[in-house]
Amino acid sequence: MSDGTATTAADLDIRLEKHRVELTGYCYRMLGSSFEAEDAVQDTMVRAWRSYEKFEGRSSLRSWLYRIATNVCLDMLTAGNKRARPMDLSESTPLAQAALSPRPDNTWLEPMPDNRVLPTTDDPAEAAVAKESVRLAFMAALQQLPAKQRAVLILREVLAWRASEVAELLDTSVASVNSALQRARATLAERDDKAARAAVSDPLDADQQKLLDRYVAAFEGYDMTALTALLHEDAVMTMPPFDLWLTGHDDITGFMTTLGSACEGSRLIPVQVNGLPGFAQYKPDPERGGYAPWAVQVLEISDGRLTGFHFFLDTKRWFPLFGLPLHLEAEPGQVQEGA
Numbered sequence: 001m002s003d004g005t006a007t008t009a010a011d012l013d014i015r016l017e018k019h020r021v022e023l024t025g026y027c028y029r030m031l032g033s034s035f036e037a038e039d040a041v042q043d044t045m046v047r048a049w050r051s052y053e054k055f056e057g058r059s060s061l062r063s064w065l066y067r068i069a070t071n072v073c074l075d076m077l078t079a080g081n082k083r084a085r086p087m088d089l090s091e092s093t094p095l096a097q098a099a100l101s102p103r104p105d106n107t108w109l110e111p112m113p114d115n116r117v118l119p120t121t122d123d124p125a126e127a128a129v130a131k132e133s134v135r136l137a138f139m140a141a142l143q144q145l146p147a148k149q150r151a152v153l154i155l156r157e158v159l160a161w162r163a164s165e166v167a168e169l170l171d172t173s174v175a176s177v178n179s180a181l182q183r184a185r186a187t188l189a190e191r192d193d194k195a196a197r198a199a200v201s202d203p204l205d206a207d208q209q210k211l212l213d214r215y216v217a218a219f220e221g222y223d224m225t226a227l228t229a230l231l232h233e234d235a236v237m238t239m240p241p242f243d244l245w246l247t248g249h250d251d252i253t254g255f256m257t258t259l260g261s262a263c264e265g266s267r268l269i270p271v272q273v274n275g276l277p278g279f280a281q282y283k284p285d286p287e288r289g290g291y292a293p294w295a296v297q298v299l300e301i302s303d304g305r306l307t308g309f310h311f312f313l314d315t316k317r318w319f320p321l322f323g324l325p326l327h328l329e330a331e332p333g334q335v336q337e338g339a
Contacts, residue, residue: 012052016045019062023069025117029133029154030073032083032143034110034321037117040076044069059168067169070151077147083109085140085310086238086245093244095251098259100242108240109139111296111312113322114272131275133158136298136310139274141188152177153184200276200301208301212277215299215306222264224253236308239295267291271322273298280324281311291328293319 020041027044028037047068048055055064084107093099118130132138133154142150148170155161155169156177163181167174201208211230218226231249238245246252256263268279278298282291293315300308312318319326 012049015061016048016065019065020045021115021117022119023065025119025130025134026066026154026159027069027073028112028117029139029142029158030070030147030150031076032109032139033106034112034116035317036076037112040069040072043072047072063165063169066155070169074147074151081106082143083107084143085109085136086240086243087236088140088143090243090245092236092247095246095254095258098244098246098255100239100244100259102241103243105241105314107243109136109143111136111273111278111298111310111318114275116321118275129158134275136274136276136300141191144191145184145187149180149184149187152180153188156181204277207304208277211301211304211306212299216268216279219268220266222256222266224257227256228253230306232302232305232307235306237311238308239311239313241314263294266294267328268297269324271296271324273322276300280319280322282328285327288327290330293324293326296322 023041023044024037027040028034031037031040044065048065055061059067089107112134114131114134117134118127121127121130142153145153151170152166155166156163161169163174163177167177170177204212214226215230217223218230228249231252233249234247235249235252236245236247237252237255246255263281263283266281266283268281271278271280273296276298278296280293281295281297283294285292295311295313295315296318298310298312299306300310315326318324
């Protein structure tokens with residue numbers, strides 16, 4: 001390869017990489033899976049590289065990449081799998097009947113670090129829309145839509161494409177795009193999801209930050225009285241890959257002091273996840289000392305209280321995705337629970 005060709009190849013790599021984060025966000029909304037989204041974007045980049053000579057600039061590079069990514073996602077969705085949260089699949093379980101029954105990984109809507117799907121922008125309104133569109137409740141609602149309606153809704157409502165642009169991307173008519181958008185909106189409007197109305201400002205306002213500070217103190221101190229004061233009476237707790245979910249502060253705190261009692265003495269490290277505040281939870285490691293990874297927590301806030309907290313437990317997958325260590329040492333002089 002000549003120097004000129006090598007430079008062109010390097011330039012193309014740079015041009016493609018500029019779109020990786022926004023394409024990952026698009027594929028994540030389409031697929032509901034962190035890892036499938038990254039696989040879809042990698043496939044998109046490979047296809048774009050291989051067929052770039054055929055790309056004659058009839059559209060922008062960005063539009064062309066979205067066309068490829070859409071086709072990749074639609075191909076991946078042909079199996080019809082709709083990822084979900086535990087409360088989308090069953091009724092809540094009373095604490096007295098609680099049992100930890102896992103389901104396969106491809107059942108669940110997966111968490112995603114903000115920095116992998118939310119491009120930087122100087123427009124606060126644009127940033128707010130982007131964050132709201134990756135929140136778990138909205139992502140779960142998207143999963144209820146047929147694949148092409150999902151694509152239309154994301155492109156029109158989240159990415160603010162014109163109907164004519166979406167029609168060109170999907171090789172269909174503007175009338176068809178508008179009809180699909182109308183049906184998608186109607187489906188979403190039918191869902192009465194309290195978490196979808198969770199109000200989390202960006203950045204967090206002073207009251208929300210105080211609430212999180214109190215949550216950390218209550219959780220790390222395993223103070224159930226303090227935790228109860230922070231929870232809505234109908235707050236929800238989920239723990240994928242287990243299909244169990246609990247509602248109400250009595251059952252939640254009751255679980256934490258019984259089946260979940262090994263979490264006492266945990267440490268929480270802040271993370272930005274799905275446009276919401278969250279924490280990486282490490283619990284005491286009786287074998288090695290220090291702390292072992294246990295969950296990525298995603299918190300939902302409304303009216304000054306926690307409406308939901310979701311524990312994603314597959315730490316071997318999630319902690320590397322978030323760039324988190326797989327072990328924390330105890331701080332000097334610290335006495336651990338159970339030590």
